Amino acid sequence: MNEEFLSIKKLIRKKGYRFTSQKRIILEELFNANIHLTVQEIYNKVKSKKVGLATIYRTMNLFTTIGIVKEINVDGISYYELKMYSKKPLHIHFRCSQCNRIIDIDNSKIDIKYLKLNKEIEEDQKLEIFDANIMLIGKCSKCRKNSIL
């Protein structure tokens, strides 16, 4: 069990919740996946281990509230990904409208520019930004290649 895992366990306890075997199993899946998962996807992975669907919903809501995961919503479906201890403080998602794949835009130079832009918005509008959901929609490199062939 690694350090990050242990400190999440500690956080759950500190907030007054019990660290149940279900929470551990779900958390392990989030660590393994290291990408956004839907409740249904998590359920498919853990149903054999006697974890009910309602528990996953409840757990993901709890994890979102205490800041363990980040929720992004696409076409009415929620995707969750580990937020704490992530190397990426903010990141940009891209959805291909052709193959519906969701990919992360992984480029720290762009992230930094984006964070600067957020700062600018904060000053201009006199507000505070805690978080950002950015979903770009377009055609991914694979689908572009295929349409040329």
Added chain:
Amino acid sequence: MNEEFLSIKKLIRKKGYRFTSQKRIILEELFNANIHLTVQEIYNKVKSKKVGLATIYRTMNLFTTIGIVKEINVDGISYYELKMYSKKPLHIHFRCSQCNRIIDIDNSKIDIKYLKLNKEIEEDQKLEIFDANIMLIGKCSKCRKNSIL
């Protein structure tokens, strides 16, 4: 009836759909509102005019497909706003996590910077961006003031 309205009517016809009284009524509400509306909000405004809920769902799906409206999804609920002929080609939404109000970030300087950043992502990742959903989450100026008092 203004020019924009007429060209949307023309577009619907050109795409092979009928311009029904229901589509006209819904379109009028979108013009009046000039802000994101949910299906339920539209329904409350038009139910007295004999427009059914299912028709609004069908119409909003059609309008989204042919590019008349833009759909943004917040916590699983879809909001629609007129897209065509809008002065703003892209715009950034902000949701206050305290009062849950959604506001538009209206600043063309920021929009231009954002569009440039999109160009950069396109080149970096070899993809094409058609559209962007940007939702910033934080505390709005009003709630910030109130929490100081």
Added chain:
DNA sequence: TTTAATGCAAAGTGTTTGCACTATA
């Protein structure tokens, strides 16, 4: 007149909740 679009109600899908039971602290 033809047939796309509508209204209604039923079905579908993702999520939440009440309650008896289980297991953590």
Added chain:
DNA sequence: TATAGTGCAAACACTTTGCATTAAA
């Protein structure tokens, strides 16, 4: 051992769909 958390099924909220009817072209 006390009570938060769970599994299950029922309830919920938003959305889609089948079908008879209506109205646009």
